[in-house]
Amino acid sequence: MVFSETLSQASSLAERALELMRDHSVPPTPANFGVWYAHVSGQYPDLSKAIDALLQRNERFSSGCNEELYRTFFGSEGQTDAVRDTSEKMQDTAVRVIEKLRQAGVDVSSFGEKLAAFGEDVANGGDLGSVIQRMLAETEAARQRNAKLETQLGEATQEIEDLRSHLEDLRIEALTDSLTGLFNRKHFDAQLRRDVLHAREAGEPLCVVFCDIDHFKRFNDTYGHATGDKVLKLVARTLKQSAKGRDTAARYGGEEFGVVLPGTVMRDALAFAEQVRRRLAGKELKTLDGSSSFGSVTMSLGVSQYRAGEPVTHLLQRADAALYASKRDGRNRVTAEAADDLPEAAAS
Template sequence: MIFHDSIQEAKQYGRDAVKEMTARNIPATPDNYAVWYAYVSGRDPDLSRMISILDGNGQSFTAAICSDLYNKSFASGIDEAALNATTDRIESEMKRILSYVGEAGQGAANYSTTLATAHGDILDSKNVESLTSAVTKVLTETRKMEEMNKNLEHQLANSTDEIGQLRDDLEDMRKEAMTDALTGIANRKLFDMELRDLAKEAQETGDELSLLMLDIDHFKKFNDTYGHQTGDQVLKLLASTMTKTVKGDDIPARYGGEEFCVILPGTNLKDATAVAENIRQRVSSKTLVNRTTKEDLGKLTISIGVGQFDLGESLADLIKRADQALYEAKHSGRDCVKTQNDIGANTQTFN
């Protein structure tokens, strides 16, 4: 999670985080501090919802619950049990391969000794019988070596297949850890990684890079009226529309709650604004209908802020600028696109 707070904001959030932990008798460990800093700053709607539910149910914030909150919001997202199991399988397979190679090496050494002995026997042979015996010994050991090599080839082929499967398993785990479970698009962790890498690339090449920040208008009211399940369907609809609208190397991602982002490499502010407007129009053109009751749920609208990366600036500045443009869109009637050029002098960050 990227924090882009001023020194004064960070101090206040830090004090508020400690106050919240103290009120709930939660030890101020680094992991817990990260959770409650994010909570009081209000930048992670999913985390805020989880804590509100726990508070509403009167649950105590045990070590297990605190650990779960941290893992859901900050950890890598990889199932540790599955990762450990895969690691154990890789270690086991490597030991098997080393065993195969060791056996083959010993067999090759024995074969070499046999050939050296047979060579001497052949040179010392005085008759056909002794020569035949020496040649037969070489033939027998050669066949043994051939059979051993066949077994080694078969064993190594099996190990290759197993390692290939393990590689695929690890790739699946990596993708799962970087994908938003509800919408199927990039999650916050992958967004942070991709934005960092693309900004670094832009620094090196001088290419343009833009960022869209999207927020569903009146989503809380929609959720309260129709329920979280319907709200989840709306989130999936927006993610699907974004994915179908963007092209090439563009990266749509869920930033948190009802906020989404699109990273647009090789795109200037003008073209990024056109992409944003295209997304907005496609979303607003859809009519929401409850599939079960056939109830007309009205129109879905979104507000979008657009920022362009300035070479040499921090990513926090880019995100904050796009966030401020989103704030302008929200306070200009919603269902519109605003860019960093529209930011007013008194604009504050919209969370």
């Protein structure tokens, strides 16, 4: 967070922040104070929009709610996003400036001044032939300068575009699992926080699916790591085929995968998970030449639904517990979180 208020302004903002925190029973921890100070300062419009939406819904600012606000807007991923956004805006500005320079030409003003001086020479009785010669010479010099400038501007524009492309490649690489092509856990965690905040603001449902490949170690030990990699890629393709719209599928770690399903209730999340399970179990893993088969790959899945105001960690813990219930009950199955833990809307 960066602020530039004077001492008196900062004191006023601090008083307003503390007053709002008292009104909404927000504990005055450093992180919470930072969030509410940023809100009243008006320097973080997205944060203010999120808080205003929660206030309009009479949402209770529980510990989970406060934690998500801080992590979403001021956590490490939020800072990374801010740096990236700023970099992109700077690049866009540079491109626009270069385009305007290309269209207008920086020599126009100087050239116009010289033309005016030539006009004065003629009006004062100067030699017309000499004036015309000088005008032609200056015109040619301006043309050459502009041609050189055009080349330099073109090179600068290309350099900026190359930089933009490189930065985007680096950003995608940092958020992607290199083996499977799915998002990695870092992106999964950050996107889940964003989706949970949106679900809280909009009053929408959200579910998480955890998936774990059955007997994956057996594949590696029996057929080697190359075959294990094929299994991971097969699972990734299956998840990509099933995920739609705003869904986020990621390799969570090792042989475990996660999917965020925004706007999805438990019933539909279970249907999604079952579809993934059936698709994967229906595929046969073969050698490259197709001469032999390693058999089918199965996966155990657990599903949980977000409960308004809870910390994201609780949502993930319930999905993880459901996943291990699937493992415990025989594998190759889908299990929902315990019925008594379901939100009322999902249980009805």
